[in-house]
Amino acid sequence: xxxxxxxxxxxxxxxxxxxxxxxxxxxxxxxxxxxxxxxxxxxxxxxxxxxxxxxxxxxxxxxxxxxxxxxxxxxxxxxxxxxxxxxxxxxxxxxxxxxxxxxxxxxxxxxxxxxxxxxxxxxxxxxxxxxxxxxxxxxxxxxxxxxxxxxxxxxxxxxxxxxxxxxxxxxxxxxxxxxxxxxxxxxxxxxxxxxxxxxxxxxxxxxxxxxxxxxxxxxxxxxxxxxxxxxxxxxxxxxxxxxxxxxxxxxxxxxxxxxxxxxxxxxxxxxxxxxxxxxxxxxxxxxxxxxxxxxxxxxxxxxxxxxxxxxxxxxxxxxxxxxxxxxxxxxxxxxxxxxxxxxxxxxxxxxxxxxxxxxxxxxxxxxxxxxxxxxxxxxxxxxxxxx
Ligand code: PLP
Numbered sequence: 001x002x003x004x005x006x007x008x009x010x011x012x013x014x015x016x017x018x019x020x021x022x023x024x025x026x027x028x029x030x031x032x033x034x035x036x037x038x039x040x041x042x043x044x045x046x047x048x049x050x051x052x053x054x055x056x057x058x059x060x061x062x063x064x065x066x067x068x069x070x071x072x073x074x075x076x077x078x079x080x081x082x083x084x085x086x087x088x089x090x091x092x093x094x095x096x097x098x099x100x101x102x103x104x105x106x107x108x109x110x111x112x113x114x115x116x117x118x119x120x121x122x123x124x125x126x127x128x129x130x131x132x133x134x135x136x137x138x139x140x141x142x143x144x145x146x147x148x149x150x151x152x153x154x155x156x157x158x159x160x161x162x163x164x165x166x167x168x169x170x171x172x173x174x175x176x177x178x179x180x181x182x183x184x185x186x187x188x189x190x191x192x193x194x195x196x197x198x199x200x201x202x203x204x205x206x207x208x209x210x211x212x213x214x215x216x217x218x219x220x221x222x223x224x225x226x227x228x229x230x231x232x233x234x235x236x237x238x239x240x241x242x243x244x245x246x247x248x249x250x251x252x253x254x255x256x257x258x259x260x261x262x263x264x265x266x267x268x269x270x271x272x273x274x275x276x277x278x279x280x281x282x283x284x285x286x287x288x289x290x291x292x293x294x295x296x297x298x299x300x301x302x303x304x305x306x307x308x309x310x311x312x313x314x315x316x317x318x319x320x321x322x323x324x325x326x327x328x329x330x331x332x333x334x335x336x337x338x339x340x341x342x343x344x345x346x347x348x349x350x351x352x353x354x355x356x357x358x359x360x361x362x363x364x365x366x367x368x369x370x371x372x373x374x375x376x377x378x379x380x381x382x383x384x385x386x387x
Contacts, residue, residue, distance in 0.1 A: 050247025090140025154295025
């Protein structure tokens with residue numbers, strides 16, 4: 001059976017050019033980057049090349065990039081690091097209700113430590129409105145953290161406007177850009193971003209490698225104690241091969257964003273249009289155009305998302321019913337509830353997340369499969385039959 005992978009927001013395939021770039025850094029070039037000998041120097045050089053590649057992709061300087069273990073670590077470090085460093089100025093943080101748990105749970109932990117957090121609501125499309133941020137700003141607000149694009153419904157936030165408001169109150173602005181790299185062009189200076197988190201496995205580098213951009217002059221506390229790696233700010237021997245992979249992958253992901261987006265939007269819109277017109281009682285979650293080019297999120301009334309996923313899996317189609325990190329829990333997605341969906345509709349939603357490797361034929365096969373599955377599941381649904 002040919003399988004179809006449409007769960008790229010959960011993770012992506014490591015592509016061949018990325019593998020090739022990484023390959024020498026296991027058995028041939030393996031020195032500890034902190035060692036002074038030639039083995040170490042070779043490794044150090046590769047890390048600095050990757051740092052420049054990440055910096056270039058963001059419009060940053062190499063000295064503003066720190067490698068981390070994942071997007072979650074980058075979010076934790078940015079938020080906790082900034083909160084601790086600025087606590088004498090104030091203890092209030094602003095975020096949104098639809099952030100990833102890497103941000104929400106970090107904020108919840110800070111609340112236990114005596115910080116106050118405002119969770120901004122979003123509109124029916126998942127957009128954080130700049131006026132609601134303006135209203136929430138206080139004299140003791142020290143940090144605003146709003147994601148660039150949502151992992152479940154793909155909504156893209158007005159980051160520049162939000163950052164401007166944070167700055168007008170003397171506040172730092174952090175964005176979780178884990179889902180946005182390769183889809184949104186970043187220029188951290190022009191956009192007013194003080195800190196940005198990213199994660200390699202969302203754009204074809206391996207899992208377990210991330211980076212944090214911290215603008216020159218912005219002081220954040222380090223979270224771990226140890227050696228002098230990453231200019232003493234993030235101790236631990238570097239994940240050399242993965243850092244090389246991340247550098248190559250971000251270079252490839254950001255070299256031609258417009259044509260990448262055009263191809264993905266065509267596929268995405270075909271899926272959305274066909275599902276909404278050919279399957280009754282469906283709704284699109286998120287904004288129609290202000291959304292990631294690879295994101296499709298649709299609710300099917302009278303259907304349980306998990307049954308849909310299992311039936312798709314039997315046909316070899318990999319999708320998701322929410323964020324991969326929360327699947328396994330039966331609670332409806334906090335993102336779908338925040339945009340106002342009732343529990344029963346939130347439960348019946350499906351996320352298809354595309355990569356440039358998906359084809360039109362695959363999209364059509366997925367629609368045909370969905371039509372059959374939805375018909376079958378609805379035929380068994382007492383609620384559907386009683387309506
Ligand atoms: N932030 C967002 C928006 C994400 O989608 C994810 C992962 O799905 C993360 C953070 C966490 O990244 P990682 O899996 O690298 O820890």
